[in-house]
Amino acid sequence: MCGYSVTNFGHVFPPFVEAAQKQLTQLTHVTGELHSKQLELASSLLSFLGFEQGSHKVIFNSTGARAIESAWKVATAFRPGRVLAFRSGFHGRSLATTALQGESSLQIIDLTGKAVETRCQTEYPYCLRCPLEQQFPACEINCAKPLFHQLERYDKGIAAIIVEPMLGVGGYVAPPDDFFQKLRSVTQKLGILLIADEIQTGLGRCGSKLLSAAQGWEPDLIVLGKSLGGGIAPLSCVIGAAPLLSNLPPGSESETFAASPMACAVGLEVLQQLELGPWLERGRQLGSILRTRLQQLFNNRQSHKTIAITGIGPNAILEFGCDSPLVAASNLRDEQHSTWEATRLAREFATACFRNQLLVHLTGPDRTRVALLPPLNLADEDLEFAMQKIQESTPP
């Protein structure tokens, strides 16, 4: 585990510590004015993401939730209306972002952050437990059709949709790329803005600079956080086309501690390491080794026949009680039973890992998933150590 994508380079990664230490001897705080490290970081972010200088702008914040709020402000300044979010998504726990989650499947949120209407039963696509019991690609993403239908119907009142390219806190569920490509084309047609919350998925966590780009779609606003601060300083940002961000009235966004010189110095080093170091490739290789080894291990265990192993980039996700590719349940009673059993198996495995001193993440809407999220720079011997612990935590 690396702190929900905060310590993607592990703890006290020397280049980050050195960058922070150096900055601390030069300048620690500037209030209300731009400082050179902010400008350098904004410019580096644009180059890193392949945008031309001047074509895009950056707003800096400290936490992920605040950056989501900034994106929300930008979106509604450009196109007044409501913001849609997926029930199983997670965008923070500030007052406004808390409203982006809730009981309903898809919420329509007004500007005060209140969930005012629920019109649509679209869930975030979760193919391993498809509620329609269909299979991709034959399904043609039928689960998303109600959403597209409602967007067409209520487009005038909707400013933006916010979505994670893969659920983070919600269980590391990744829909097919086609879902996002379709969502992009429908929203583009209707003029609805698409906000990619890449606070967890960006900057190498999924083996790419941005997961949205790897999936083949382009958001209007990109939100980054967590690992941008290298596990040392809180740092987040929103990136979008200059004309879009320029709609935000001057002075409508600021934070005393956003993008401090030290946070920016570390952020610059994070981008440098991802751009010039072997880490994106290493992360992809690590995930592929991890998933293959887990598959071999579980294939040989009688007690864990029904397990699916997925994951993008360095991540490996174990889905328990899953008769891949569909859960072996055809009616509600069986499905409930199979979910309870899967939850029990996942909890047992995660607990055994903890007892063996390996930190894993029990997750998913029904806690049927266990996520292994190693840092990109995990050494081979640490991978062997983890595999040994996993082996000891798996019943015969």
Ligand SMILES: Cc1ncc(COP(=O)(O)O)c(C=O)c1O
């Ligand atoms: C995808 C995503 N968005 C937003 C946030 C909120 O970030 P923060 O806790 O820094 O406010 C999180 C935090 O876990 C997250 O995973």
